[in-house]
Amino acid sequence: MEAAVPSGRLEISCGNKIPKSTPCPRPVPGEASGGCSFDGAQITLIPIADAAHLVHGPMACLGNSWESRGSLSSGPELSAYGFTTDLGEQDIIFGGEQKLHESIHYIVSRFAPPAVFVYTTCVTALTGEDIEGVCKAESERLGTPIIPVNSPGFVGSKNLGTRLAGDVLFQHIIGTTEPEQTTSHDVNLIGEYNIAGEMWYIERLMQQTGMSILSRITGDGRFREIGWAHRAKANMVVCSRALLGLAVQMERKYGIPYFEGSFYGAKETSYSLRQMAYLTGDRDVERRVDKLAAREEMRLSLELEPYRKQLKGKRAVLYTGGVKSWSVITALQELGIKVVGVGTNKSTAEDVSRIAARIGDDAEYIPEGGARQILKTVRSRKADMVIAGGRNMYMALKEQIPFVDINQERHKAYAGYDGLLSLAKQLVHTLQHPVWELTAKLAPWEEETEFAD
Amino acid sequence: MSERLNIVDHNQLFRQEKYVRQREGKRAFEAPCSPEEVTSTLEYTKTKEYKDKNFARTAVVVNPAKACQPLGAVMAALGFEKTLPFIHGSQGCTAYFRSHLARHFKEPVPAVSTSMTEDAAVFGGMRNLIDGMENCIALYQPQMIAVCTTCMAEVIGDDLSAFLANARQEGALPEDMPVPFANTPSFSGSHITGYDAMLRSVLETLYNKSGRTPQPGHELKLNVLLGFDGYTGNFAEMRRILGLFGVPYTILGDHSSNFDSGATGEYSYYYGGTPLEDVPKAADAAGTLAIQQHSLRKTLGYMKRTWGQQVSSVSTPLGIHATDRLLEEISRLSGREIPEALKQERARILDAMMDSHAYLHGKRVAMAGDPDMLIGLIGFCLELGMEPVHIVCSNGDRKFEKEAELLLKSSPYGAEATVHCGQDLWHMRSLLFEDPVDLAIGSSHLKFAAKEAKIPLLRVGFPIFDRHHMHRYPIIGYQGALNLLTQFVNTVLDVMEEQAPDHSFDLVR
Numbered sequence: 006m007e008a009a010v011p012s013g014r015l016e017i018s019c020g021n022k023i024p025k026s027t028p029c030p031r032p033v034p035g036e037a038s039g040g041c042s043f044d045g046a047q048i049t050l051i052p053i054a055d056a057a058h059l060v061h062g063p064m065a066c067l068g069n070s071w072e073s074r075g076s077l078s079s080g081p082e083l084s085a086y087g088f089t090t091d092l093g094e095q096d097i098i099f100g101g102e103q104k105l106h107e108s109i110h111y112i113v114s115r116f117a118p119p120a121v122f123v124y125t126t127c128v129t130a131l132t133g134e135d136i137e138g139v140c141k142a143e144s145e146r147l148g149t150p151i152i153p154v155n156s157p158g159f160v161g162s163k164n165l166g167t168r169l170a171g172d173v174l175f176q177h178i179i180g181t182t183e184p185e186q187t188t189s190h191d192v193n194l195i196g197e198y199n200i201a202g203e204m205w206y207i208e209r210l211m212q213q214t215g216m217s218i219l220s221r222i223t224g225d226g227r228f229r230e231i232g233w234a235h236r237a238k239a240n241m242v243v244c245s246r247a248l249l250g251l252a253v254q255m256e257r258k259y260g261i262p263y264f265e266g267s268f269y270g271a272k273e274t275s276y277s278l279r280q281m282a283y284l285t286g287d288r289d290v291e292r293r294v295d296k297l298a299a300r301e302e303m304r305l306s307l308e309l310e311p312y313r314k315q316l317k318g319k320r321a322v323l324y325t326g327g328v329k330s331w332s333v334i335t336a337l338q339e340l341g342i343k344v345v346g347v348g349t350n351k352s353t354a355e356d357v358s359r360i361a362a363r364i365g366d367d368a369e370y371i372p373e374g375g376a377r378q379i380l381k382t383v384r385s386r387k388a389d390m391v392i393a394g395g396r397n398m399y400m401a402l403k404e405q406i407p408f409v410d411i412n413q414e415r416h417k418a419y420a421g422y423d424g425l426l427s428l429a430k431q432l433v434h435t436l437q438h439p440v441w442e443l444t445a446k447l448a449p450w451e452e453e454t455e456f457a458d
Numbered sequence: 459m460s461e462r463l464n465i466v467d468h469n470q471l472f473r474q475e476k477y478v479r480q481r482e483g484k485r486a487f488e489a490p491c492s493p494e495e496v497t498s499t500l501e502y503t504k505t506k507e508y509k510d511k512n513f514a515r516t517a518v519v520v521n522p523a524k525a526c527q528p529l530g531a532v533m534a535a536l537g538f539e540k541t542l543p544f545i546h547g548s549q550g551c552t553a554y555f556r557s558h559l560a561r562h563f564k565e566p567v568p569a570v571s572t573s574m575t576e577d578a579a580v581f582g583g584m585r586n587l588i589d590g591m592e593n594c595i596a597l598y599q600p601q602m603i604a605v606c607t608t609c610m611a612e613v614i615g616d617d618l619s620a621f622l623a624n625a626r627q628e629g630a631l632p633e634d635m636p637v638p639f640a641n642t643p644s645f646s647g648s649h650i651t652g653y654d655a656m657l658r659s660v661l662e663t664l665y666n667k668s669g670r671t672p673q674p675g676h677e678l679k680l681n682v683l684l685g686f687d688g689y690t691g692n693f694a695e696m697r698r699i700l701g702l703f704g705v706p707y708t709i710l711g712d713h714s715s716n717f718d719s720g721a722t723g724e725y726s727y728y729y730g731g732t733p734l735e736d737v738p739k740a741a742d743a744a745g746t747l748a749i750q751q752h753s754l755r756k757t758l759g760y761m762k763r764t765w766g767q768q769v770s771s772v773s774t775p776l777g778i779h780a781t782d783r784l785l786e787e788i789s790r791l792s793g794r795e796i797p798e799a800l801k802q803e804r805a806r807i808l809d810a811m812m813d814s815h816a817y818l819h820g821k822r823v824a825m826a827g828d829p830d831m832l833i834g835l836i837g838f839c840l841e842l843g844m845e846p847v848h849i850v851c852s853n854g855d856r857k858f859e860k861e862a863e864l865l866l867k868s869s870p871y872g873a874e875a876t877v878h879c880g881q882d883l884w885h886m887r888s889l890l891f892e893d894p895v896d897l898a899i900g901s902s903h904l905k906f907a908a909k910e911a912k913i914p915l916l917r918v919g920f921p922i923f924d925r926h927h928m929h930r931y932p933i934i935g936y937q938g939a940l941n942l943l944t945q946f947v948n949t950v951l952d953v954m955e956e957q958a959p960d961h962s963f964d965l966v967r
Contacts, residue, residue, distance in 0.1 A: 032549050032573035034586040035593030041550020063609055063644035064519060065526025069554035072903070073561070073923075079472070079481050085906075086884075091519040094646045097613060107517030115511070127548050127610040128645060131579060159548035159575050159610055205471060227484075376566065377597070380725055396556055400566035403725040444721065 032162065037375045039350070041158035043126055044070070045166020045247070050122050050154065050173070052198050052223040053231065054078035057088055057118040061105050061136060062126025064091040066158075075200040075415060079225050083118055092128060102134055109143045109151055119228040120150040120178075130157035150228075152177045164247040164353075167196075171251035174222065174231060179255065182232030184219065190285045191219035193234050195252055195263075197243040199224025203420035207268055210301075210421055214293040216281060222251075235259040239284035241266055241277060244332050246353055267332035268420035269428075270339050271302050301422040309340070312429035317341035319436065322383050324348035324371065324393040325411050331359035333392070333411060336419070340429050344368055346382035348393070376400040390436060405444040407435045504891035512888045513881075520884030523826050523903055524852040525921075527642035527652025528606045529555045530686050530753075532569050534656035535604030537711030539731040541660075542600035543569040546587055546616065547608025562688060562921040563717040563929060568727040570594045574610060583611055587621045592630040598727055602664075602734060603631075605639035606656055612643035636734065638663035648853035650753035650828055653686040657711050658757040661737055662764070668738035674766040676742035679706035680791055681767070683757065685750025685830060688920030688929055690718035695932030696749070699785070702799050705792040708736050708743065718930060741765040745791035749775055749784065749934065752829040752858055773830045773861075775934045776942065777838030778808065784935070800936065807936040807943075814947040815843060817967075821950065822874075822895040824848035826886055826904055827919040829858040834934075835899055835918065836862060838942065840869040844897075847874050848889040854879040883907055897950070914949050918942065 032038045043066060051058055051074060060067040071087030078084070090108050092101045105123070112121055123140055140151040156169040192211070197204050204224040211217060220226070220234035240252045240263035252263035262284050266277030275298035282291040320343045323333060330352055334344050346369040349357050357370075369382045376397060383391060383406055391401040394412030401408040409431055411419070419428040446452075471477060491499075502508055528545055532555045535543040545552045552571035559567045570593075572578075572586035587605075594603065605618060618639045625631040640655035682700070684692060693714035700707045715730025746761055748754050748771035761767040770791060775784040781804075785796050821844045825835055832851055839846050846866065851858060859879050866872030878885060883903060890898070890911040898908040899916045902923045908915040922928050932938040951967050958964075 032571070032575070033593060034572040034574075034590030035544075035570050035595075036573070036597065037556065037569060038549040038552055038571045038573055040553045041548055044550050044553070059518070063526065064522050064524065065529070065551075065554075065644040068522040068525050069529065069551075069558050071521070072906070073557070079477075080484060087519075087521045089519045089522060090517065091522070092645050094643075097645050104517045111515055111518050127608070128613055131610060131613040157548075158550040159579055161575055163550075202471065205477070376568075376725065376727075396553070396560060397566075399560055399564060400725045403566065403719065403721050403723075405721050405723045444723065 040163040040166075042156045042160045042162065042166030042169060043124060043158040045163035045168075046124060046154050046156035046170040046173075047166075048074060048076075048163070048198065049167045049170035049196075049223060049248070051084050052076040052078070053120075053122075053226045053228055054084045055081035055119055056228045057083055057086065057112045057116055057121045058124065059088040059090070059108055059112060059121055060124045060126060061090050061101065061108075061134065062092055062124075062128045064089050066124075066126045074198075076198045076224055077200075077202050079205075081227075083116060086116075088112060097128065097132055100132065100134065101129065102139055105134070105136070105139050106143060109139070110147070113143075113147045113149050113151075118149070120152055122152050122154050122173075124154045125157045127158045130155070130159070150177070150181075167247035168250055171195075171248045174234075175251055175254050178228070178231050180232070180235045180259070182229050184230075184233040184236050187219065187236050188217060189238060189287060190216040190290055191237045192216055192281050192285065193220045193222055193237040193240045193261075194218055194224070195222045195240055195242045196248040197221070197224045197268075201416050201418040203268070203418040203424065206418055206421040206424055210274070210278060210297065211281070214278065214282065214297050215287075215290050216278075216285065222248075235261070237261055238286070239263065239281060241281055243267065243277075244269070244329060246356060267335070268424065269329070269332040270336035271305050271422055271425055272339060273332060273335050274298075274421050274425075275302060305422045305426060308426055309429055312426075312433050313341050315433045315436070316429065318343065319390070319432075320345045320386060320388045321390050321392050322346035322369075322371075322379060322386070322388045323411075324379050324391065324397055329411065331356055331363060334360060334363045336425055336428060337392075338363065339425065340432065342432070345386035345388050346371055346379070348372075348379070380404055380406075390432070405441070407438070407441060409435050503888075506892050509888035509892045512885060519882045521882055521887075521903070521906070522852065523850065523883050523886075523901070524828075525558065525649040526551075526644035527647050527649065527655065528608055528644070529558060530649035530651065530653030531604070531606035531640055531642045531656035532559065532567070533649075533686060533713055534653045534660065534711055535606075536567070536716045537657070537713040537731050538602060538604070538660060538737075539733050540599075540601035540728045541731060541734075542594055542598050542603050542727070544572070544590065544594060544603045544605045545569060545608060546572045546583060546590075546605055546618065547574055547610040549573040551608045558921060559717070561923045563690070564926065565717050565719065566725065568598065570598070572611075579610065579614060582614060583616050584621045584624065587616075587618075588625045588628055588630045591625050595631075595635070600635075600728075602636045602638070602660075604656060604660060605637060606642040606652065607640075608642075609644050612641060612645075636663050636667055648828075650686045650750075650830075650853060653753050654756045657683075657754070658760050661710065661740075661757065662760060664734055664737035665741060665765070670738050670741065672741040672765045674742065674768065675744050677706075677739070677744065678792075679708060679743050680788070681740045681743045681746040681761070682707050682709045683711060683746065683748040683750070683754055684709065685711075685748065685753040686828065686920070687713075687750070688922070689931070689933055690714040691930050691932035692934045692938070695935045695937055698937075699800065699935055700788065702797040703788055703792060703794050704797075705788060705794060708732065708740050710737065710740060741767070743767065745770065747784075747787055747791055748772070750830040752854075773837075774834030775938075776834035777841045777939050778804065778811075778936070779841065780834055780837050781935050781939065803936045807940050810940055810943055811842065814943060817947050817950045817954075819843035820845065821897055822847045823897045823899055824850075824886065824890055824895045825898065826850040826852070826883065826900040829854045831919050833858075833861060833865060836865050836872070836875075838939065839899075840865075840871045842943070842946070843871060844946075845871045845874060847876075847893060847895050848886065849875060849877045850881050850883070850886045850889070851877070851879050852882060887911070897946075914953055916946055916949055918945075 067089040140153040144151045156166045219237040242265045267273040278294045282294040348371045390407040532543040549571040556567045572590040574583045638659040640659045642652040719729035745768040751771045770787045866875045887907040901919045
């Protein structure tokens with residue numbers, strides 16, 4: 006069953022080839038490293054709020070991570086529950102498939118979810134559990150989709166896990182349901198995880214121009230809703246290159262054009278809305294987007310004025326995962342901040358070229374080395390602050406460097422026009438906290454010693 | 459800038475009318491059943507019938523309350539000077555441990571991984587381990603590397619001791635670099651077992667390397683072990699108590715400075731910890747005092763067996779009785795009198811308990827946590843006249859269960875209690891509804907069940923992600939009893955005030 010898409014639409018899409026991206030750099034043994042594929046798959050799928058997510062493995066794969074992500078749901082909260090088969094030594098030796106059968110059965114009978122995602126872990130991949138088989142058998146027996154997610158931690162990076170999760174969505178879910186109604190302005194957001202409610206800001210903007218989100222993939226997503234994603238008129242890949250493959254596959258199979266965009270920064274936001282409108286092919290919507298963008302950018306530039314004054318010329322080191330590095334750069338530049346160092350450890354070659362297009366050779370590229378390398382860059386480039394994720398927060402604070410959290414655990418939304426305003430406010434407040442004055446000054450007795458010298 | 463931070467975040471945004479409407483609209487897609495059905499099902503999950511079904515569950519864990527072995531091993535490794543935790547396995551686990559500890563202590567956590575991938579799964583992780591050794595020594599200049607494994611390395615059966623020998627042969631690992639290692643798969647034990655395994659390995663490795671023979675009692679000092687302890691304040695309190703006694707001591711595995719360092723303007727990977735050369739000398743000590751038992755079984759066994767140490771271990775000394783015992787043990791092992799200052803302190807804490815007793819007396823509590831912590835908490839609650847009702851210990855075994863039950867039997871306030879080993883926080887939720895209590899005590903993970911049951915959570919234990927600086931205050935000793943008492947009674951008073959009608963909103967409580 007092919008979705009009806011006007012012919013000719015494809016020429017205006019970003020492209021219909023699987024991106025030839027060089028894979029993310031392989032992790033180096035003996036370094037402090039980032040997450041794994043299992044983590045990446047979970048980050049992508051857990052925002053599907055009404056589904057149950059069952060981790061097939063020892064307890065800690067889940068125990069170390071449940072309830073610690075910032076994706077928000079506006080309704081169901083089943084995905085916040087931590088389900089695991091909790092394999093022990095006996096299960097490693099004799100197999101844990103029976104336990105998996107029972108666990109799925111228990112979850113379906115007690116929680117009645119629209120679907121259960123079953124995650125492979127290092128252990129169950131190595132012991133060779135037939136997870137696909139169990140899921141298939143239980144799907145048939147229970148009449149509930151039980152979906153295997155084959156993304157054990159050792160296959161690679163977090164980004165790879167995200168990509169594998171995208172394959173799962175494409176193979177098992179998209180195209181399985183039909184929407185009750187569609188409009189000519191339906192867009193899917195792919196790779197927008199609704200951290201701190203960011204998707205709601207975007208949704209509000211889209212609604213103002215007459216566009217709507219058909220499927221949220223996956224921030225604040227619902228299982229059935231993702232099933233009808235193939236009826237959208239366009240796909241936007243939001244800041245997650247790892248899910249580009251999903252957009253390409255959807256284009257090939259369903260003829261849905263896609264583009265890559267971001268909502269960090271006013272320019273990027275306007276660009277993304279315009280591109281979205283263009284792909285839906287409605288001149289009225291495009292005009293409304295133009296009006297909205299002009300109005301919002303004007304409003305924003307007035308409201309940002311006092312903050313821009315404070316931030317102008319400030320220097321920042323940005324150390325964040327994957328694509329956020331380039332999209333956040335634009336936002337910071339709009340605020341007058343100079344990015345003097347940027348982490349590229351999780352970025353693809355395409356990401357790096359985008360970073361280069363934005364900051365050129367002016368900044369230090371930090372491909373690896375973790376904390377020490379970031380701090381070295383801060384010192385050598387005389388940066389005023391570090392913008393990174395939680396794992397690097399405390400080392401920055403040890404060095405008394407102002408820090409802004411940009412990653413998935415944060416509690417502030419930075420997307421869209423209002424998001425840029427909150428980012429500006431957050432940056433100003435971070436930089437102006439009186440504690441930096443305290444740390445910059447010597448203790449009184451130290452000053453006295455200096456006089457004595 | 460004096461303007462107040464006034465950003466409409468999702469919390470306020472969501473209360474706006476259009477969002478309320480939108481949410482209603484979305485319901486059509488997400489819940490095919492009616493609001494009445496949702497309510498009645500929710501109510502059903504609070505019944506005894508549901509509880510029985512929940513407790514009959516054998517195959518799945520819902521909302522776990524324990525972490526895994528290598529997490530504990532990382533904590534043990536960070537108890538020693540210039541020691542780099544090195545985790546052999548796939549890389550994501552390491553990120554978890556670093557985040558987990560960082561979120562609790564609000565501190566940076568150094569730890570590296572061998573980053574094994576699919577090819578390592580097929581051919582073994584030796585190359586990763588050897589390259590990893592070389593890299594981490596170059597990058598982080600450790601004095602000791604403490605290696606533990608993840609599930610992956612354990613399932614494929616990597617032989618750490620052979621790999622390390624090869625690493626030395628290849629010159630990737632200097633001959634004199636001590637490398638203790640522990641096998642710590644997540645599919646057995648929990649973070650406390652991993653802590654124990656690594657601590658034991660560190661002691662054994664450093665001791666064997668010194669080539670000494672033990673001379674127990676040769677030195678008049680004590681070895682002190684705090685175990686898997688999420689409170690840096692406990693280390694300071696222990697030092698203060700021993701200082702008042704005037705007893706020389708060595709803390710074996712002191713991670714407090716690595717998890718509570720100052721912001722001096724210069725970040726370091728290593729902030730302190732037990733000096734490596736102190737470990738072999740510890741074999742000559744007069745005795746060993748441990749304030750955890752379940753998380754130190756292997757270590758204490760090793761010290762007894764190989765060092766011939768006189769070992770005394772108590773569970774986390776929370777409250778009066780447990781602290782009395784602690785002081786008696788210090789006195790016995792060191793041959794010194796209990797100092798006057800501590801006796802006065804005891805009287806002061808008793809005074810504080812009497813001041814507050816009316817508010818805590820008869821309060822029914824549910825608690826979840828690690829075995830040693832729970833024994834301490836049960837004891838303290840009984841002293842306060844609080845009634846422990848539900849005790850959930852995911853990583854407790856038969857031995858813990860017996861100990862807990864014995865302790866509960868010692869007081870009429872423990873008469874109603876039931877101990878649930880190996881159960882999770884979804885079991886706890888059923889318990890909270892089927893047999894309601896006034897307060898919950900446990901880690902941050904318990905907040906969801908507590909909120910649903912509409913009772914306050916007293917955050918004690920590990921991990922505490924959602925409150926700041928609690929770990930900086932000791933909970934052991936008389937001073938710790940005062941800290942806990944303050945937290946307990948003021949939470950009860952907060953709730954009272956919140957619920958107080960106008961005519962009873964009193965100034966003095």
